[in-house]
Amino acid sequence: MANNTPVIELKHVDKHYGSLHVLRDINLAVHKGEVLVLIGPSGSGKSTLCRTINRLETIDSGQILIEGEPLPQEGKELAQMRAEIGMVFQSFNLFAHKTILQNVTLGPIEVLKTPKDVAEREAMELLRRVGVAEQAAKVPAQLSGGQQQRVAIARSLAMHPKAMLFDEPTSALDPEMINEVLEVMVELAREGMTMVVVTHEMNFARRVSNRVVFMADGQIVEEGTPSEFFDHPQTARAKDFLDSIRGH
Amino acid sequence: MSAHTVSMRDALYEAPGPKTRRLTIVGTILSLVLVGIGLALVVRQFYVSGQLDAKYWVFFTQLHTWRYLFDGFLGTIRVAAMAGAISLLLGVLLMLGRISNVRPLSAVCRVIIDFFRGVPSLLLIYFFYLVIPQYGIRLSAFWMITLPVALAASGVLAEVFRAGVNAVPKGQTEAALSIGLTPGKTMVKIVLPQALRIVVPSLISQLVVVVKDTTVAYVVSYPDLMQNARVLITTHDAVVSVYLVVAVLYILVNYAINQLSITMARRSGNPIVSRTTENPT
Numbered sequence: 001m002a003n004n005t006p007v008i009e010l011k012h013v014d015k016h017y018g019s020l021h022v023l024r025d026i027n028l029a030v031h032k033g034e035v036l037v038l039i040g041p042s043g044s045g046k047s048t049l050c051r052t053i054n055r056l057e058t059i060d061s062g063q064i065l066i067e068g069e070p071l072p073q074e075g076k077e078l079a080q081m082r083a084e085i086g087m088v089f090q091s092f093n094l095f096a097h098k099t100i101l102q103n104v105t106l107g108p109i110e111v112l113k114t115p116k117d118v119a120e121r122e123a124m125e126l127l128r129r130v131g132v133a134e135q136a137a138k139v140p141a142q143l144s145g146g147q148q149q150r151v152a153i154a155r156s157l158a159m160h161p162k163a164m165l166f167d168e169p170t171s172a173l174d175p176e177m178i179n180e181v182l183e184v185m186v187e188l189a190r191e192g193m194t195m196v197v198v199t200h201e202m203n204f205a206r207r208v209s210n211r212v213v214f215m216a217d218g219q220i221v222e223e224g225t226p227s228e229f230f231d232h233p234q235t236a237r238a239k240d241f242l243d244s245i246r247g248h
Numbered sequence: 249m250s251a252h253t254v255s256m257r258d259a260l261y262e263a264p265g266p267k268t269r270r271l272t273i274v275g276t277i278l279s280l281v282l283v284g285i286g287l288a289l290v291v292r293q294f295y296v297s298g299q300l301d302a303k304y305w306v307f308f309t310q311l312h313t314w315r316y317l318f319d320g321f322l323g324t325i326r327v328a329a330m331a332g333a334i335s336l337l338l339g340v341l342l343m344l345g346r347i348s349n350v351r352p353l354s355a356v357c358r359v360i361i362d363f364f365r366g367v368p369s370l371l372l373i374y375f376f377y378l379v380i381p382q383y384g385i386r387l388s389a390f391w392m393i394t395l396p397v398a399l400a401a402s403g404v405l406a407e408v409f410r411a412g413v414n415a416v417p418k419g420q421t422e423a424a425l426s427i428g429l430t431p432g433k434t435m436v437k438i439v440l441p442q443a444l445r446i447v448v449p450s451l452i453s454q455l456v457v458v459v460k461d462t463t464v465a466y467v468v469s470y471p472d473l474m475q476n477a478r479v480l481i482t483t484h485d486a487v488v489s490v491y492l493v494v495a496v497l498y499i500l501v502n503y504a505i506n507q508l509s510i511t512m513a514r515r516s517g518n519p520i521v522s523r524t525t526e527n528p529t
Contacts, residue, residue, distance in 0.1 A: 056422050076430065083428025093419035097442050107427035110437065152423075159427055 005068045006031050007163045007194045008053055008085075013062035015048065015218075022048050023059070024218040030163065035195045037205040037226075040215035041241060046198045047090075049215070050167045053196065054082045067162070083111050086156030086164035090171050092148040094140035100127065100151050101136040107159045119158075126154040130184050146177030150184055163194035170201055202245065206230055214238045294488065304486040308493065313480065320476030321497060327394050327462045327472060328501075332455050334398035339405025344435070346410060357406075364403030369461045372396035377468050389470040397461045401454055408450045412443030452509045456502045463498075473497060 006029035015023040022045045030036050038046040051057040052064060055071055055078060064071040066085070072078040094103050104123035108114040114122070127133040130150035132143070140148055149169055156164055166185065170178045182204050189195060189208045199205060205212055205226055212229040214222040214237075222229065222238045233239045264272065294300050307313050345357030364372075373396040376387065387395070416439050424434040444451075465472040477494045481487050
């Protein structure tokens with residue numbers, strides 16, 4: 001966290017969907033090795049915020065900087081930048097017509113121009129790491145949700161990203177599969193990966209994150225360390241939210 | 249039916265009870281009887297009107313009749329294959345133009361697609377046959393039938409492909425972009441291969457239309473199956489028998505296209521067992 005230039009920085013970011021103001025003056029910096037968790041009620045803009053960082057969502061005004069450089073708008077530069085930031089989606093989005101192995105090797109071969117045999121060796125190593133190596137020859141639809149999401153993480157890791165974005169990675173999973181994905185993420189955090197995680201998994205947030213950012217109505221309402229936020233929330237909005245999820 | 253395959257019928261209807269099963273049996277017998285009666289009537293009518301006379305059929309025992317039909321058959325295959333190939337390629341290109349972000353290109357492609365889709369292929373054939381030669385462009389009979397048929401089909405195919413591209417879940421594109429593929433590569437490597445597989449059924453019907461469109465080749469005197477059949481009809485004064493045989497040949501060709509497309513779709517990669525990835529935010 002010592003490094004001065006943040007890996008990801010957002011300055012005064014605004015975005016509208018028509019008349020809906022989905023992101024309001026967002027200022028945020030994520031430093032190297034930091035695990036930042038974005039939480040908040042649905043519709044608060046946390047997923048949108050996460051997706052603006054690799055320009056899957058555009059912004060209306062403000063600035064997004066990656067290692068101090070403005071986020072490219074298009075072309076090779078944008079593709080290049082996206083290659084350096086991993087993204088894991090709620091619905092996995094594995095390439096349905098490719099095998100598990102091909103899903104992981106596609107990026108390295110097509111983008112990094114890694115020779116096929118090297119890419120495959122690395123991919124198998126990653127698949128082993130996330131515990132799905134024996135599924136390498138199958139297609140995504142033959143795997144469970146938890147396995148697919150772990151493959152999706154391996155696919156991102158194969159690009160040797162500087163940072164990874166997780167957009168509700170466990171929200172589409174059956175309860176018994178959530179932990180196998182979270183474990184992989186915990187492991188990544190321990191290894192020092194810079195991570196932005198949109199999640200509803202409060203235990204994960206408390207255990208792994210360095211900082212919790214609470215959003216509501218497109219704004220950052222509160223941020224702090226997990227213990228600050230979970231044990232002593234400052235705002236009424238955050239208290240309500242925490243009460244509602246602890247509720248019963 | 250094996251344990252893990254669900255037929256379309258199973259998916260659409262509930263399993264029949266005893267009453268329905270009895271009704272089904274009655275219905276089956278009744279319809280078989282009706283079909284039988286219908287066929288008998290047709291054959292009887294042929295017999296009465298003399299269509300079954302030996303003179304209408306005996307020339308089918310001669311080798312050169314078949315050789316002549318076979319030549320026509322090859323002509324049909326040649327035109328259909330070339331027109332099919334051109335229309336597939338042109339269809340993909342038109343579709344890519346149509347969905348491009350470049351407004352003028354998209355507009356032009358849209359007009360071209362709508363034009364070829366809207367104009368009857370016979371009119372296009374007349375255009376190539378009667379209008380184009382006036383401008384000093386000399387095309388062989390082969391191209392005068394192949395090009396208009398291909399153009400007419402390409403418009404429809406472009407729309408078929410577009411439907412396929414739209415049916416590929418958005419998450420596939422987002423995932424491809426997020427690992428650093430350019431939009432172009434995303435289209436070629438991720439979207440198109442999946443889109444193609446989605447549209448195989450529509451593709452088959454359109455290629456069958458191409459084969460059927462080639463039957464107007466007589467307009468430009470290209471010796472396809474239909475043209476040669478017409479010659480046989482005049483030579484032997486036998487309409488019904490020749491048309492019956494030719495109809496069977498056309499059905500065989502289209503059946504072959506059907507089988508070929510299915511095999512190709514199966515071979516073109518890994519099976520997509522289900523498509524469940526729509527992207528909710």
